[in-house]
Amino acid sequence: MMGGLKAKHQRLVLVVIALVALIGAGLLAASALRNQASYFYVPTQMAEDPPAPGQAVRLGGMVQEGSLKTMSDGITITFLVGDGDVTVPVRFAGILPDLFVEGSGVVAEGKLDASGTFVADNLLAKHDENYVPRELQDMTEHQKNQVVAETEAGA
Amino acid sequence: MKRWTLWVPLALFVSFCALAAYQLTRPKTEFVASTMIGKPLPEFALRAAVADRPALSSADFRDGKPRLFNIFASWCIPCAAEAPQLEALRRRGADIVSVAIRDHPEDVAYFLARYGNPYSKIGADDLSEVQLGIGSSGVPETFVIDGKGVIRYQHIGDIRASDVPVLLEKLEEARR
């Protein structure tokens, strides 16, 4: 149907189609990124301005000493993640990551449920020689001091 | 083809470079400073890491004498690199105690035989409890602890020759 178009027009049409597709892709990507990127929260932020229940976010903080409990099914665990000011209850069903211990930093990926418990699909926890979850470095000094003080008190 | 479209890729790439350059210039400290400075050491009592040095507990620090507290491991290369500097510190009068992080006694003994043993006491911190407790996130690190057992200063990474006077000075400050 376009076989009869002039060469110049044909090129123009091609370029326009390509540009429209690419710009469309860009716009689509931009809007999707705004909605689908999972934001990082520390417990204080989660308490002040909680994400909508069901929205995928990440929660970072310290696993509070003495808060880790295994449910009777043997696979669901609950614990508190705190940043010194606030703690958020977290529930996770699955195999705990290596080196996950009380008092260590954790980044949990998951969603807040209606009751205010954070349901984690995945835990990124590592406190080996040279690694601290990067986001934890963002906690304010005050928060970090508090975390340490609190974990000390709990110990 | 429209002429200006030929410049689109370059424009996109330039914006990428600007973004990346901006990210690179943002200071990104890889070190995580301890939040325990100015606070007393947590309570601990570790077993001895090697046969010829006594064990280490938090009580050992409260004898009125400031000392250096070194965190090391036999599997850590920078720890071997800082050995001469630790030895220099010892010769200049610093009392150095240490914990070996997640280590085996025979490995520690071999390490000390090879690189020298500047430590007066060595505790075995098999679960990194003490390390985490004093806010250290890596090996090696060196802390200055005053005579009341309060953490006064933290040095992260291996001790270079230029760090020796700094540590001695901090030790002197802790004496006051």
Added chain:
Amino acid sequence: MIAELGLAALWLAAALAALQLVAGAFAQRDGAAELAALARPAAIIQGLLAAFSFLMLLILFARTDLSVKLVAMNSHSAKPMIFKLSGAFGNHEGSMLLWITVMALAGALIAAVERRLPERTMMATLGAQAFVGLGFYAFLLFSSNPFERLPEPALEGMGLNPLLQDIGLVFHPPTLYVGYVGLSVAFSFAVGALLTRQVTPDFARAMRPWVLGAWIFLTLGITAGSYWAYYELGWGGWWFWDPVENASLMPWLAATALLHSASVLAARDALRAWTIMLGVVAFSMSMVGTFLVRSGILTSVHAFAVDPERGTFILILLSIYIGGALLLFGLRAGTVAEGERFSVTSREAALVFNNVMLSAILGIVLLGTLYPLVTEAFDVRVSVGPPYFNPVGAIFVVPMLIVMAVGPLLRWRQDSVARIRLPMVIAATATLAVLFLVMLTSDIGILPLLGLSLSFGLAIASFMPLRGRKLRMLPLATWGMVMAHFGIAVSLFGMACESAFSEETLAAVEIGDSAEVGPWSVALSEVRPTAGPNWTALEGRLMVSYDGGKPREIDPQSRNFWAPPQETTESALVTRWNGQLYAVIGREAGDGRWQLRLWWKPFVTLIWYGGVLIALGGVLALIGRLLNDLKRRSVKSRGAARREAQA
């Protein structure tokens, strides 16, 4: 001594690259024939020297020479030999040396065999290759010297990340690197062609085997990497949209687009500027990906050592090479004469459409990978994962798959839809039949549903180009295309099944008890300690039986490495023709029960078999092209000999 030899060879290779650049540049002017004659030998010797240097590094690692810093940091005497060797490139410095080695060898190979292009274009190409190489030599020699000695030999090595002590990873990085760096040839060809304004079908024909070769390695590398992540990370997933994975996917997308647009240029002399741009973009994506991963400005589960100074160095290299090439493109592409026309219903049009789709997907992956960087500039931390990539990518993948089914049936230049109505109807019927069948029988998500039905349509359509052709006369390249397209369908089917029909069980099981997952019954008979050369582990003994059949034993482990100390989970797999059972053992629940995580993943293996088929298709096409070239060359030389004899 060996370390010094390696370093010396590296310096010499860098010097030869400089010579090659100068020779290539002077050859652009008339009357510099002597100098120009140096370019090819310089490229060949440079390749040999770089390879020698890499060999020296391998020897150092094989001997665990702990006086060399890199060995001490990344190896350990207790490691099995194969992992000692793979330790040589499992780190920043070694992998950069591998990078430059592959690049120099590729340069040597074009210098040795490529005779089709006009000599001036060839010289410009070699010059460009040397120019890019020089930057990487400088990077290696000034900021990441792999041969640096320690003042005092280390007592013992620091080992290698235990996650990386895996046979898959022995072959994975070199394979990917050959792919990444192989694209540098396309980049140099594109720059050479722009400099001399020789964008011709001959140029596309000369470039095509190189792109094809790099693309085969990329395909294999991505496939292997995905399988590695699947069974080693113990998370049961096969693609995580992690920056490292995206860094390998982006060059593949660009190379796939380039492959197809080069075909259009070779066959029909159209898409000149577009092909040139893809040539530049493909290698740029390799470099950008490497930069993002290596500079530490994006963090990843596979992260390498982070060093902002190195990041700055690579960024400067990137801006010179990519910026320079794109600047050249902006200046010159307008003067490249326009190519041939074609109609909307033609094979060219289908290829153009899919090129645009591939570019859009590339853009989407790139945006998603960079987005955390953008928001970080505003102090907001985000991560971007499957909820973004999957649906947004699918919007472009689905039309691409449809056009991919139809495109190969069309003729070049001009065709009519009526001619291919029958095969189109057959493929569409198959797609819709599966779509409705699955919709009626099960309740699965929209993306797996589309994937499942399109995979059937595409599988059938991929064989349609064989219809009515004499199979024995069919060129190998066509067989290659059929096989690669069929591989896409196979892989897609695996992906759709995995995401639609996987079943998962998480249970705490006492010894002697059992759990069910899908058709499997899994009994835990024992948990026992076990040990390897540099690890100890708790090993679970599971007796598994499929649908009440004969039980067999598998042993997932939770491993403890001691240098450096780290734990990993070793999954255990049972592969059947129709899927895989995937088992991971966790901790003791505290009351004598053990955590087991089990998946039944129907047809999951097809994902990787599909990947292998795609790569095999590439190999067939490559062989076909090379045989053709040889034939053409011998005809030409016979003709020349005859002319000479007559004269």
